[in-house]
Amino acid sequence: MSFRRVTLQDIQAVAPFSKTSTECFATGLWSQRKPSFLEKGSPCREACPVGNDMARAFHLASVGDYNGALSLILQENPFPGVCGRVCYHPCERACNRSGWDQPINIRGLERFLSDHGELQPPGNPRLRKKHLKVAVIGAGPCGLSAAYHLARLGYGVTVLETMPQPGGMLRYGIPGYRLPKTVLDREIEFIRETGVEILCATQAGRDISLEDLKKDFQALFLAVGAHRAVGLGMEGEGMAGVLKGIDFLRDLNMGREVQLGNRVVVVGGGNTALDCARSARRLGAPEVIVLYRKDREHMRALPEEVESAEREGVRILPLASPVRILADGKRISALECIRFEPGPLEHKGSPLPVPVPDSRFSLPLDTLILAVGQLPQSSFAGELGLEVDHLGVIQTSPLSTATNLTGVFAGGDGAGAKAFVAHAIAEGKKGALAIHCFLQGKEPELELETLRIGTGNAFSLQPLLEPDGPASDLKKVVGIKQINTLCFPKAPRQENPLAPNGGFQESTAGLAPAQIEAEAGRCFKCGTCTGCDLCYLLCPDISIVKSEAGYRIRAEHCKGCGQCEATCPRHVLEMGGGD
Amino acid sequence: MKELLSGNQAVAEAARLARVQFVAAYPITPQTPIYEKLSEMESQGKLPGIMMRAESEHSAMAACIAASLTGVRTFTATASQGLALMHEMLHFASGNRVPVVMCNVNRVLALPWGFGSDQSDSLSQRDTGWIQLYCEDAQEALDTVIQAYRIAEQLLFPVMVVMDGFYTSHFIEPVDIPEQEVVDAFLPPFSVPTRFDVENPAYIGNVVNPEQYMFYRHRSFQDMEAAREVILEVARQWADLLGRNYEMVEKDGTEDAEIVLVTSGAMTSTARVAVGSLRNKGYRVGLMKMKLLRPFPAQEVREALRNVPRVVVLDRDVSQGLGGIWCQEIRSALYGLDPPPILSNFIAGICGADVSPETIEQMLLDALGLEEPQGLPRWVGKEIS
């Protein structure tokens, strides 16, 4: 008997060897429930008047794609540098992170991107160039926003601006320490590059006749702003030493000489009032007081503006209001004021100020600046035959910005928008959409509803302009309960560093790249898939396939456990089907 | 070259000569000297490979099985409680068809505690699927361990080499240690392929369904049935090389015997004296030494005892409630012989209790007087003095 070597085949014949893959078992049949990837909106985007997709921008920034992130913002807003500095950032109030530790410095990212990214027209407009032309009256944020989006939608756009330079309130209303002119110039240049013609020092109705406008343009968008300062109606408001806030800022911004006394009192609680006060300090006024009717928390100015003002030596005097101007000859010498106390709540939730009896006091001063509101100034609306209210505000349909005249649309401060820059830009965008619908024979209300983000006022032009771009369900907005906060350690918010210079150079610095990295790490990126791999790695059934194009569900093996949905840090995955 | 060696030392020498690559062991009386001797060899560089000082016999066997599956030659040794602790893994070894070789040194199982020999420890593992080979002396133990590797690696069955505690394990006898070249010529290097090929991965030992289980069990049964031929051939080749022949069933004067004594292990040597003495007195006494327990050499037993009127089975073991274990095996092998021999069973020497040639002589004489089979075994040397 000869002995032979034992082979693997010999072994396999006598002991079980298993080599067949279990892949042949369709465990996917165990459940009808399957996940799907669906990107969604973020609360910051829903709250943003212009609908900036900041969650995705943070994602792109986190991988160092600043240009991509900036292009994303430019889909919705041509003014990232402006908004990154002066926006009242309702996004941050809505931020899901505020229910966790502190909101993300979203505005800080927008500014960072405008400083570090390249302004490139976002994508190639998919809509073919049209031979239709639109005229925009007013080159402020509203008008330029409308022009920008109309140009992207394929229309020929001409903007007529009365002032020598474009920018409106951005140029003539906001001091340079808050918004450097170079930033504004850069973004207006970008709007021009998008295909917008801007004619300055050109007044519609005077330099170009109404007939010519009607002949040359198929639609008209009025964004005339509100440059007429209102007063309080006190006797003596016209005397020397009494200034109107918006006029003061305009003079300052145009480089004109402005005379201020040693004691300056600013009346008002909005950003204009604070701009006046802080500018006054910069011009050398030793004592600057801001007088405001309500209590501090209800000042309309941004809290950080109020804090900065105080840090710079401005005194805030809340719950007080002027009643009479006291003069020394032809010049103001003091202001008689009355104190208020918080009374019953108004419908907006802030307490109605109630005068305190026998609380009059006198405030000696050299200069009084009234910053209590602005109204439209244009006579053009009337000449066109537009319906305006008693204050001169153009009456429009809130959904479509349409006026009583066919083909004429209006937006911005001149049409009664909220006074924030972001609202002006949003109005312009809405006007662009409305005009597009008008020219294409579409229903603007329907179109707006399709493009609306969540249930807010903002909408996105992205699906229209870049249908192949990142697709997310605009209607679904991810709330804090849908965020898997277990994935996010608490971490302090990164603030923009102060850059005190005593003059009109910018008073805050941009976030440093390391700070952006930190904020990008903090940001939940609600509803945006970041490719974090958690779903892919956790799937016990190896049913999420990863590829260059992203993730894909392999339904034949997915048992529908739903872990991917439950653990997705940002609620991109959603279970569907089954019970 | 002959040296004076104990059975334990002889087994250690055999493992060395077999070029075992992996040893895992745990100390237990009376096996300990094997473990110590191997350790000494290792420390002297005479035993290249890996020696695992396991924390239990159970783990030692688990490690041997695993190493064997991975494609190396393995060895372990144990006794009594250690073997009992291994019991679960013995099934794993045979079920996996791994050629692990183990030496078991017989010792009583507690309780009561004791140290002397009792083959019950290994006999009670007869259904674990191992080939079991019982040895009479140190020389046979050495020779059998080397043969066991040939058998195991050819058949893919684990093999247990068994010797009696103290009598064989500790008694010093002259033992011929073969030259390494001779052993190498007999036993080629381990060549069973690894079951764990990372380039061609397979899962070993997973769950099967009842039909599959039956299939593999039956396959093992068939292979075990065919094993006798291989065991025989291996013994023949060893005999050709070294002149020492060990048969599965060694028969001495059984052909015309009026009585045949069946023994196994160390008591066989004592029995040889008793049988010689009785032959001198004129009795036709045969001796049959059982080396192989599994696969059981039923056919050889049957042939050897056909026409033998009386058979005495001497057991150093017991299956409570029935009798000596060897006796049961013999009895069932004889089933159907007509006329059947008058079979008697003596249980003696448990826990190493002394069984003298005279005692055995007396057993045989007593059996010669029997005219019909006895129902119960007779216990010899059970009295407490």
Next chain:
Amino acid sequence: MRQDDRELMRPGHMACPGCGEASTIRLVLKALGEKTIVVIVPSCVGVISGAFPYSTFGVPCFHSAFEVAAPTAAGIASALQLQGRQDITVLALAGDGGTYDIGLQSLSGACDRNENFIYVCLDNEAYMNTGIQSSSSTPQGAWTMTTPRGRQGRKKRLMEIISAHFIPYAATVSLGHPQDLMAKLEKAKGMRGTRFIHALTPCPTGWRMPEEMTAKAAMLAVETRVFPLYEVLEGKRYRITHQPQGRPVREYLEIQGRYRHLGEEEVASIQREVDAQWEELIQKSAGCPSCARDFS
């Protein structure tokens, strides 16, 4: 191939939906790669790994006896060493029963000898494969079929036992932190000797919770400090690898039906215990906690 992309576990296996063990094994294999031999012992893995002639793993695998994951792995590793195949990693997978209870002796022996393999304890805190019976890993108060009024004993501190053997590497991992898990396995792979990984693998069936909660439960265990993520080098140097949020233990307990019967005082007592053990871990790690953010 990058560890993230390679897949050595195949779909179509028979694990319950949402199985924490399946996810964990998959990640472990991803980290260790093709040159791995897996030893498993009776546990749910015996089911997950596939029945003849199927195999869930794309690497060689051996199903050994319950109490011998470690010596089985040691035997294979020894053979590989003899064959000069130290490029192959031997991985032992055992459940908490196979590790804390029946396999502890053999694991201790292997650790003591510093046998060359990676041992992953898949701890789902009870005998789940046999239908939820308590083990010495079952936490105090937890319901099982054999502790219908909640377990009296406290969960054995396995990492302390293992560390006491001075093995080169021991670490806790959670499937809720897959990057940390894979990094630790990769680190372990680069070492020699006994490397022990303690993985908490929540079991929706046995923990009486919905099947989508597995990974979340794993994350909560970490963030509540019930199961902190750390590593121990040479049995002495402790390093916390993830700074937990320190959420109240209640958040972890309340998602699991097995703790449903606990009262306020019992929850408070568990919280105190967790706090004390965390404090102890901080002391041992002597000021080197580092935290990595995985999913920003």
